[in-house]
Amino acid sequence: VVLTFDDACKSHLHIAAPILKKYGFGATFFISLPQEWLDRCPEGFMSWEEIAELHKMGFELGNHTVSHRSFLKIEEDDIRSELEAMNKLLADAGEKNIVSFAYPGGPYAPLGAKIIPDFNLK
Numbered sequence: 132v133v134l135t136f137d138d139a140c141k142s143h144l145h146i147a148a149p150i151l152k153k154y155g156f157g158a159t160f161f162i163s164l165p166q167e168w169l170d171r172c173p174e175g176f177m178s179w180e181e182i183a184e185l186h187k188m189g190f191e192l193g194n195h196t197v198s199h200r201s202f203l204k205i206e207e208d209d210i211r212s213e214l215e216a217m218n219k220l221l222a223d224a225g226e227k228n229i230v231s232f233a234y235p236g237g238p239y240a241p242l243g244a245k246i247i248p249d250f251n252l253k
Contacts, residue, residue: 134158137195137233138168139177148188160185161195161233162221168199183224192221193231194252202240210243214250 134151136143139162151158162182169176177185186192196213197220205213214232221229232252234240247253 135161135193135233137161137163138199139164139182141175141177141181144177144181144185148185148190151190152188157190159191159193159231161193161231162217162224163195163197163199163235165197165199179220179224186225191231192224192226192229193233194218194221194229194250195233196235199235201236201238202234202243203238207242207246210246211249214246214252218250 134156136147136158139160143160147158160182164176182192194214194217197216198213200209200213202210218229230251230253232247232250234243
């Protein structure tokens with residue numbers, strides 16, 4: 132069983148993480164924080180300090196891209212920029228071994244699948 136959480140919702144830190152810790156479960160939190168989400172509902176999403184707190188609690192942080200745009204709708208340069216930018220943000224939050232990736236919006240994208248290994252992501 133693999134437990135994953137997407138999109139950096141504040142409830143992941145304040146509800147899910149304490150329950151997971153209580154029962155000894157690990158999880159991967161796939162981080163994506165598009166500015167439009169933060170503008171629309173800033174109280175609903177974690178800050179980068181809170182994301183770093185998840186990492187300090189022992190949870191894995193995974194790449195879910197900065198903008199959450201579908202890889203079916205963007206070009207190779209944009210995919211690379213999305214992956215690189217989020218990897219840097221995750222590293223700044225303390226995750227130095229970024230290996231996990233979740234497609235934004237869910238669909239598999241052949242172009243993304245070709246590029247993702249260049250970033251040592253799976």
